[in-house]
Amino acid sequence: MRIDHRKVAVAVAVICLAAALAGCSDGGSNPPPSPPAPPSPPPPPPPASVEREISPALANPALTANLAANFVINPNPAVSAKNRLFVMLPGTGAIPRTYREIVRVGAARGYHALGLTYPNDEAIETLCGGNPIPDCAGLARREVIMGEPVSTLVNVDAPNSITGRLTSLLTYLSATFPAEGWGQYLVNGQVNWSLVTVAGHSQGSGHAGYLAKIRDLNRAVMFSGPGDTGATAGSSADWLSLPNFTGVARQFGFTHTADPLAPLPNVLRNWGVIDLDLFGAPVSVDGAAAPYNNAHQLVTSAPPNPNPAGPSAAPEHGAPVVDSVTPRDAQGNPLYRDVWIYLAFP
Known part of the structure; x- marks a missing residue:
C-alpha cells in the first residue's frame, strides 16, 4: 500500500497545531504558571493610646475593699513599642489618680503603664517602726x-494582694483589649516580672524595693522611701x-532633701x-541634666508646686x-x- 506522505505531514501539522492551542507541543510542555498570590495585607496599625480608669472589682468581682479605680494607659503608637510594663504603687491612703503624670510619661515613651490600687490603708512604718x-x-x-499569711499586723489574702490584683487586671485587659498587647506580661496566668518596672511612692517605694528582693524585675524605682x-x-x-x-544596677531612688515623713538620713541609710x-x-x-553622673541615688531640694x-x-514628701x-x-x-525618664523609662 502506498503512503501519501503529504497527507501524513498535513495530519501531523494539524495535530500539532491543535496540541499547541491546547497548551502542549509534540514534545510535551508544562502547564502555564499560576498567577502570583496577592500580597498579604499590611498588619493593622497599633491602637491609639487611651487613658482608662478600671475598677478593681471589674477585673475581679470578688474584691470588696480598696476599690479606687486603677489608672491604665496603653502605649503611644507613634513611638517604638518597648514591650515593657510600668506599674506605679501609691503611698499610704493614696490612689492611682494621684500619680497620673508619671504613668502618662511612661505611655508616651512606648510603655504599657498603669497605677495599681492595693491595700495601703496603714503605713508600714507606723505598724513596725521600733x-x-x-x-x-x-x-x-x-x-x-x-x-501570704505571714504577718500578724496586716490581713491581706492572695486575691487582694499586689500580685493578685495586678494579675487579675492584666487578665482583664488582655481579654477586653486584645489588640493592645497586655497579655504579653502574663505567662501561664502569672505575672512575667522580668518585663515589669515597679515604681512606688512612700509605702509603695518599700513594696517596689521588697519586690526587687524576691523577683527579677525589669527595674525598681523608689520615690520618697523606703523609710x-x-x-x-x-x-x-x-x-x-x-x-x-533584681540586680542593683536596675534599682534607683529619688527623694526630697526636706521630706518630713521619710527623713533623708533614713532613706539614704536604707538605699545604702x-x-x-x-x-x-x-x-x-536641681539644674542638672540626665544622666546625673549615672547615679542611682537622686535628690532634689526644689520647692514643691506653690499652687x-x-x-x-x-x-x-510628695514632690x-x-x-x-x-x-x-x-x-x-x-x-x-x-x-522620671532616666529612672524608669530608658
Whole structure:
C-alpha cells in the first residue's frame, strides 16, 4: 500500500497545531504558571493610646475593699513599642489618680503603664517602726505583696494582694483589649516580672524595693522611701539586707532633701543597705541634666508646686512624683519629667 506522505505531514501539522492551542507541543510542555498570590495585607496599625480608669472589682468581682479605680494607659503608637510594663504603687491612703503624670510619661515613651490600687490603708512604718517583732516590716510587706499569711499586723489574702490584683487586671485587659498587647506580661496566668518596672511612692517605694528582693524585675524605682526602720533607733528594717534578686544596677531612688515623713538620713541609710551607693554618692537633679553622673541615688531640694492642685499634708514628701505638689515648668509640665525618664523609662 502506498503512503501519501503529504497527507501524513498535513495530519501531523494539524495535530500539532491543535496540541499547541491546547497548551502542549509534540514534545510535551508544562502547564502555564499560576498567577502570583496577592500580597498579604499590611498588619493593622497599633491602637491609639487611651487613658482608662478600671475598677478593681471589674477585673475581679470578688474584691470588696480598696476599690479606687486603677489608672491604665496603653502605649503611644507613634513611638517604638518597648514591650515593657510600668506599674506605679501609691503611698499610704493614696490612689492611682494621684500619680497620673508619671504613668502618662511612661505611655508616651512606648510603655504599657498603669497605677495599681492595693491595700495601703496603714503605713508600714507606723505598724513596725521600733517594733520588736523580727522582720516586722518585711513580713507585713510580703503579705501585702503576695497575700501570704505571714504577718500578724496586716490581713491581706492572695486575691487582694499586689500580685493578685495586678494579675487579675492584666487578665482583664488582655481579654477586653486584645489588640493592645497586655497579655504579653502574663505567662501561664502569672505575672512575667522580668518585663515589669515597679515604681512606688512612700509605702509603695518599700513594696517596689521588697519586690526587687524576691523577683527579677525589669527595674525598681523608689520615690520618697523606703523609710523602714528596725527595732532599734537608727537601724534599717531587716528586709533591706536581703540579697537583691533584681540586680542593683536596675534599682534607683529619688527623694526630697526636706521630706518630713521619710527623713533623708533614713532613706539614704536604707538605699545604702540595698547597695545603691555602689554607683556613687547621691546626686542633686536641681539644674542638672540626665544622666546625673549615672547615679542611682537622686535628690532634689526644689520647692514643691506653690499652687498645689490638691491638699497635701507634706508637700516635700510628695514632690518627687505626686501630681498635685510636684513642681512644674513654665509650660505647666512636670519639672521632673526627665528624671522620671532616666529612672524608669530608658
